Amino acid sequence: MDDYQIPPPDLRGRAHPDRMFRMLGALITAFESLTNCAHLRRPPTQRVDRDLNLVVDEIRVEGQDVRSFRLVAAGGEKLPSWQPGCHLDVLLPTGRRRQYSLCGDPRDRGSYRIAVRRIAAGAGGSRELHDCVGTGSTLTARGPRNAFPYVRAGGYLFIAGGIGITPILPMVKQAAADGAPWQLVYTGRSRASMPFLDELSELDPARVRLRSYDECGFPPSGSEILQYAPDRATVYCCGPAPIIANVRRDLPDSAAQALHFERFTAPPIVDGQPFEIALTRSNRVLTVPPDRSALEAIRQQIPDIAYSCRQGFCGTCRTRVISGEVDHRDRVLTDRERTDTMTTCVSRSRGDQIVLDL
Amino acid sequence: MFGHRRNDTGRDNPDNVVLEPRDVTFDWADLPTHWVPDEPLVTHTCNVLHLLLPAGERWFVDLFTQAIPLIKDDKLREDVLGFIGQETIHARSHQGVLDHWKTWGIDTDPYVAQIEWMFRATLGERDLPATRREEWLIERLAIIAAIEHITATLGNWVLNSPALDAAQADPTMLDLLRWHGAEEVVHRAVAFDLFTHLDGRYLPRARAMLITAPIMLWLWVRGVVFLMRTDPKLGGRVKPRWRHFFRASRRHLLPPAHQLVGQTLNYCRPFYHPSKEFSTDQAVAYLASSPAATAAAV
Numbered sequence: 001m002d003d004y005q006i007p008p009p010d011l012r013g014r015a016h017p018d019r020m021f022r023m024l025g026a027l028i029t030a031f032e033s034l035t036n037c038a039h040l041r042r043p044p045t046q047r048v049d050r051d052l053n054l055v056v057d058e059i060r061v062e063g064q065d066v067r068s069f070r071l072v073a074a075g076g077e078k079l080p081s082w083q084p085g086c087h088l089d090v091l092l093p094t095g096r097r098r099q100y101s102l103c104g105d106p107r108d109r110g111s112y113r114i115a116v117r118r119i120a121a122g123a124g125g126s127r128e129l130h131d132c133v134g135t136g137s138t139l140t141a142r143g144p145r146n147a148f149p150y151v152r153a154g155g156y157l158f159i160a161g162g163i164g165i166t167p168i169l170p171m172v173k174q175a176a177a178d179g180a181p182w183q184l185v186y187t188g189r190s191r192a193s194m195p196f197l198d199e200l201s202e203l204d205p206a207r208v209r210l211r212s213y214d215e216c217g218f219p220p221s222g223s224e225i226l227q228y229a230p231d232r233a234t235v236y237c238c239g240p241a242p243i244i245a246n247v248r249r250d251l252p253d254s255a256a257q258a259l260h261f262e263r264f265t266a267p268p269i270v271d272g273q274p275f276e277i278a279l280t281r282s283n284r285v286l287t288v289p290p291d292r293s294a295l296e297a298i299r300q301q302i303p304d305i306a307y308s309c310r311q312g313f314c315g316t317c318r319t320r321v322i323s324g325e326v327d328h329r330d331r332v333l334t335d336r337e338r339t340d341t342m343t344t345c346v347s348r349s350r351g352d353q354i355v356l357d358l
Numbered sequence: 359m360f361g362h363r364r365n366d367t368g369r370d371n372p373d374n375v376v377l378e379p380r381d382v383t384f385d386w387a388d389l390p391t392h393w394v395p396d397e398p399l400v401t402h403t404c405n406v407l408h409l410l411l412p413a414g415e416r417w418f419v420d421l422f423t424q425a426i427p428l429i430k431d432d433k434l435r436e437d438v439l440g441f442i443g444q445e446t447i448h449a450r451s452h453q454g455v456l457d458h459w460k461t462w463g464i465d466t467d468p469y470v471a472q473i474e475w476m477f478r479a480t481l482g483e484r485d486l487p488a489t490r491r492e493e494w495l496i497e498r499l500a501i502i503a504a505i506e507h508i509t510a511t512l513g514n515w516v517l518n519s520p521a522l523d524a525a526q527a528d529p530t531m532l533d534l535l536r537w538h539g540a541e542e543v544v545h546r547a548v549a550f551d552l553f554t555h556l557d558g559r560y561l562p563r564a565r566a567m568l569i570t571a572p573i574m575l576w577l578w579v580r581g582v583v584f585l586m587r588t589d590p591k592l593g594g595r596v597k598p599r600w601r602h603f604f605r606a607s608r609r610h611l612l613p614p615a616h617q618l619v620g621q622t623l624n625y626c627r628p629f630y631h632p633s634k635e636f637s638t639d640q641a642v643a644y645l646a647s648s649p650a651a652t653a654a655a656v
Contacts, residue, residue, distance in 0.1 A: 006479075007475065008472045008475040009471065011468050011469060011580075011584060018472060020580075024476065024480065025479070027569075028481060031497075031569055032486075032494055032497070034565070035494060035496075036490055042493070042559065043557070043558065043559070045555060045556055046430065047430040047431070048431035048432075048433070050431070050432050050433050081373070083373065142432070142433070144374060145375075145376050145433075146372050146373065146374050147375075147376035147378070149375050149638070151372065151640075151642050152639060153643065234643070234646065257647055259652060260646045304426045305426075306426055306439065307439060308379055308439050308440060308442050308446070311381070313381040314443040314446045314447060315446060316419070316439075316442050316446060331381075
């Protein structure tokens, strides 16, 4: 007999199984049989194409090492709408995927604008955009999506560090247009390296504070920045991690009451060594490079694998380990669970190979 | 309490919000038994959530994980993955309250065992032929979409419940309910969109709500009766009465019945979509000021 035909014990501890739950079981069984013939009429699932085919319409130098790219639809049609804080997932010609904040005008449905700082020592996405993409180049993108939503509030303090100005710029313009009290603290290595100073100069200069690390040191303290917060302000902060950390720490002692900051989805991998993963069920061996996670490698083989936080706290990607010693870097598994499972999003192999039940 | 108050039209809501789980923790060391002071019925009506949600949300996660290979829309898949992480943390956070009650000697196991049986056994994997297995999965996704509409309704209510602050409800518990409520409001369309993507027919959607709403009401009533009977402070002397419920909702300490019934019927309208209800703006604003969400490690 199936488990669902034996109802659980009665709530008051009487000897017979719970009568109400026996009825509930019967009801749900009847409900299931209703669905029995439903597949005759269920429409097939349609594939949804989310790709945007874009053409680079204009490239401008916005500051030292910073270029902005104006993108239009290849077919000239209207682009999907967006709100301040949205980003675009751009597929570069080499197959790299990078997220860039939209920094243009949300009311302009004909074009998007992104801005990119060239990082010579970076992973290569920014170099590729600067060096290989010109006017007329085509790019495929996904989105826009919003990981930094701008919401209406009584007052704002915007904090931007360097290229972190990109999501902040449309927010500042929106707040100025709405007539909300706002302040902007814009920090960067030097004035010359800080993009969009010309556009910001069109706004109320009394509300814009520029701080270069040459003058005031890095990272500036949270309280120093937060002193400009209007009463009960909502803070939007995008910039280097040390600035975000300082602002988070000093927020409770400031006039501000809420903090939004741009979270970077995957924190960098520390001390990563390359290793191999053998997948028993799909009978494959994958190589995990030092700067990628096991999950990223597995996803290439098994695109439908479940995961979520990518930071080792939700446990969704937990996988059974058949052999191999695991370097556990999560904060969710118990010691007992660590004996035979791992979270593939952050944990790695101590040795050359681990064998997973996938 | 809130920087701004929004209407329920959903106008100006930010679209396409990326769903990310937040690694929240709650410390229950100072939780009073009746965390809405002198309001055992209000306390226990809210407490039923802790009994239902851990098992329920684990069931959501299990079914959504099974549904991933059926999805032919990358954006929806991203939403489903974000949803799975958020629901996992919700389940864990409510489980934390149950675990804390154990240290008080309150044993909720008999009730929880029934809920677990319902999700694991009756609503779990049945011994079905392959063709019916996928239909059963999708039918259950319709049930999740219906439940998610109810949780978003409750989440929206608790985000707009200053009477609970005025009644000096425990701030940590209020933060748990509002953090959870806010995430429910933000991800309110995911289960609906998943069902629409895989099936989308009106009849199975409405049918799922018509079976879900009465069962939830029944489980809720049983839960309140059970908790009031088990509550060591009440010693079985205080019985829950419907008139106490209506009195509490008139004082805005519990959601009004007409709103719950209205939203249930609203879901059964043919052209209903969750994005037309509730305010993403308000929920996002709460998450930026919630003590637990802002303290969450990143």
